[in-house]
Amino acid sequence: MPKKLQPVWCLFFLLILLSVSTGQQADPRAGVSSLRYHQHQEFFRVVLEIEKIREFYSAELKDPERLYLxxxxxxxxxxxxxxSYVINSACVKSLRLAQKNPSTVRLTVELVPGSKQSEKIYYLKDPPRLVLDIFPRGRASTTSTSTPAPGAQSERPAGQTSGAPAAPPKPRAESSRPSGEAAAGTESSSPRPPAPASNGYSLVRQLGLGVKRIVLDPGHGGSDPGCMSPSGLKEKEVALDLARRLKNMLETQGKFEVFLTRDSDLTLPLEKRTSFANQKGADLFISIHLNASxxxxxxxxETFYLNFSPDPAVNELAARENASSTKNIREMKLIVDKIIKNSKYEESRDLAEKIHRNLLEHLEHNFGPRDDLGVKGGPFWVLIGSEMPAVLVEASHLSNAREEAALKTETYREAVATGLFRGIMEYVKSLGKG
Ligand SMILES: [Zn+2]
Incomplete structure (x- = not known):
C-alpha cells in the first residue's frame, strides 16, 4: 500500500461508504425504466417496465378527457x-410520463373524447411490468383494473380494482412477450373507486368540510394484547397511552371534540371501533398501533389507509391486525365491495401521508434516523366501513431494541403523540378550515 492514499483509493472508500450508508436506507421506490406502446387490433396497450410490483390507482379526468395511472x-x-408521446390512434391522443411527487409516478393518457369503452390494468412478470390496455367503443370488453396475486406466473386481466390482489390465476394465452399480439381477456367487471372531481379536489374539499370530531382508536385491548416486545411491553398498553396523550394535545386546541374508542383495557371488536366513529359523526378516524417485525x-x-395491497408483507401485517375480527371468509365479498366503494380513498391517503411524514420527521429530528416504511394501502378491517377519512399508523417497532427502550420513556411517547398531532393539524389546515 502506498504511504499516501491515492485519489483512486479515496474514491473507492468513498464508494464503499456511500454504498454502506445507502444500504442502511435503501430507496424503497421501485424504478420505472421504460415505456412502450402498441396499437393492437382490439385495443391500445401501454407497457411500463417496473422493478417491483407496486400499488397503483387510476381515475379519469375531464377537460381534456384523460385517464391517469x-x-x-x-x-x-x-x-x-x-x-410525451403523440399517438393519434382511434382512442388515444397522447401519453405523458412524470414523477408526480417524490414517491408517485404518473402516466397520463389523453383520450379522444368519447372514444374509450373501458380499460384494464394488470401486472405481468419476467420482466416485471405494468400493462394498461385501452379498449375503444364498439368492442366487447369490461371496465376493470387488477393486479395478479404476487407469484402468479400466467398473467391475465381480472375483474378487480386498483391495486387489488386478483382472484386465483386462470392461465390463458396472454403472451409473455413484452408487447405480444395476444388479445386481452374479458372477465366480469367491478365498480372502481370514484374518480376525484375534475378540478382535482375530493368531495370533502369541494364541500368545504372541516374537522370538528376526531375518533382515536388505541389498537387491541383486553384479551387481545397486540404484539409484545421481548421484555413484555404490550402494544395495547402503549397504544392507549399514546392515544390519551394525542387526545390531550388535540383538545388544548379548543376546537375539536376527541373521542377514544376505548379508554381502558377493554376487549373491543374491530368492527365496533369503526361503527363507534360513524355513530359519533366523526370527521377523522385514526387507529394507533405498534409494529413488530x-x-x-x-x-x-408505517402508515396505512384502506385499499387492496399487492405487497405480501402488507397482507401479512393486515392479517395480524385483523386477527381479532369476528368476520369469516364468506364475508370477504363484503370487504371487497367496501374497499371498492371506499369513497374516502383520496382523503384517507392524504391524511395518511401527512401523519406519516410529520411523525417520521419529528422522531428523526429528536431521536435520529429510522426507516421510512412508507404510506401504503392495506386491507385492514378496522378501516372498513368508516364514513370519514381513516388511517392506521404503526408508530414505532416493539420488536426493535432501540425503539422498544424508547417506547418505555415519557419523552418518546410524547414525541410520537406530537408527530401524530402535527400530521393531523397539517391535514386540518389543508382543508382551509384550520
Ligand atoms: Zn396492532
Whole structure:
C-alpha cells in the first residue's frame, strides 16, 4: 500500500461508504425504466417496465378527457420525466410520463373524447411490468383494473380494482412477450373507486368540510394484547397511552371534540371501533398501533389507509391486525365491495401521508434516523366501513431494541403523540378550515 492514499483509493472508500450508508436506507421506490406502446387490433396497450410490483390507482379526468395511472412508491428513470408521446390512434391522443411527487409516478393518457369503452390494468412478470390496455367503443370488453396475486406466473386481466390482489390465476394465452399480439381477456367487471372531481379536489374539499370530531382508536385491548416486545411491553398498553396523550394535545386546541374508542383495557371488536366513529359523526378516524417485525433491526413508521395491497408483507401485517375480527371468509365479498366503494380513498391517503411524514420527521429530528416504511394501502378491517377519512399508523417497532427502550420513556411517547398531532393539524389546515 502506498504511504499516501491515492485519489483512486479515496474514491473507492468513498464508494464503499456511500454504498454502506445507502444500504442502511435503501430507496424503497421501485424504478420505472421504460415505456412502450402498441396499437393492437382490439385495443391500445401501454407497457411500463417496473422493478417491483407496486400499488397503483387510476381515475379519469375531464377537460381534456384523460385517464391517469398513479404508481405509488415508484421512481421514474430521470430521462423519462416529462416525456410525451403523440399517438393519434382511434382512442388515444397522447401519453405523458412524470414523477408526480417524490414517491408517485404518473402516466397520463389523453383520450379522444368519447372514444374509450373501458380499460384494464394488470401486472405481468419476467420482466416485471405494468400493462394498461385501452379498449375503444364498439368492442366487447369490461371496465376493470387488477393486479395478479404476487407469484402468479400466467398473467391475465381480472375483474378487480386498483391495486387489488386478483382472484386465483386462470392461465390463458396472454403472451409473455413484452408487447405480444395476444388479445386481452374479458372477465366480469367491478365498480372502481370514484374518480376525484375534475378540478382535482375530493368531495370533502369541494364541500368545504372541516374537522370538528376526531375518533382515536388505541389498537387491541383486553384479551387481545397486540404484539409484545421481548421484555413484555404490550402494544395495547402503549397504544392507549399514546392515544390519551394525542387526545390531550388535540383538545388544548379548543376546537375539536376527541373521542377514544376505548379508554381502558377493554376487549373491543374491530368492527365496533369503526361503527363507534360513524355513530359519533366523526370527521377523522385514526387507529394507533405498534409494529413488530421478524427483522429485529427494522425501525420507523408505517402508515396505512384502506385499499387492496399487492405487497405480501402488507397482507401479512393486515392479517395480524385483523386477527381479532369476528368476520369469516364468506364475508370477504363484503370487504371487497367496501374497499371498492371506499369513497374516502383520496382523503384517507392524504391524511395518511401527512401523519406519516410529520411523525417520521419529528422522531428523526429528536431521536435520529429510522426507516421510512412508507404510506401504503392495506386491507385492514378496522378501516372498513368508516364514513370519514381513516388511517392506521404503526408508530414505532416493539420488536426493535432501540425503539422498544424508547417506547418505555415519557419523552418518546410524547414525541410520537406530537408527530401524530402535527400530521393531523397539517391535514386540518389543508382543508382551509384550520
Ligand atoms: Zn396492532
Amino acid at each position: 398513479d404508481i405509488f412508491q415508484a421512481r421514474l428513470q430521470p430521462g423519462l420525466h416529462g416525456t 421478524p427483522r429485529k433491526n427494522r425501525t420507523g413508521v
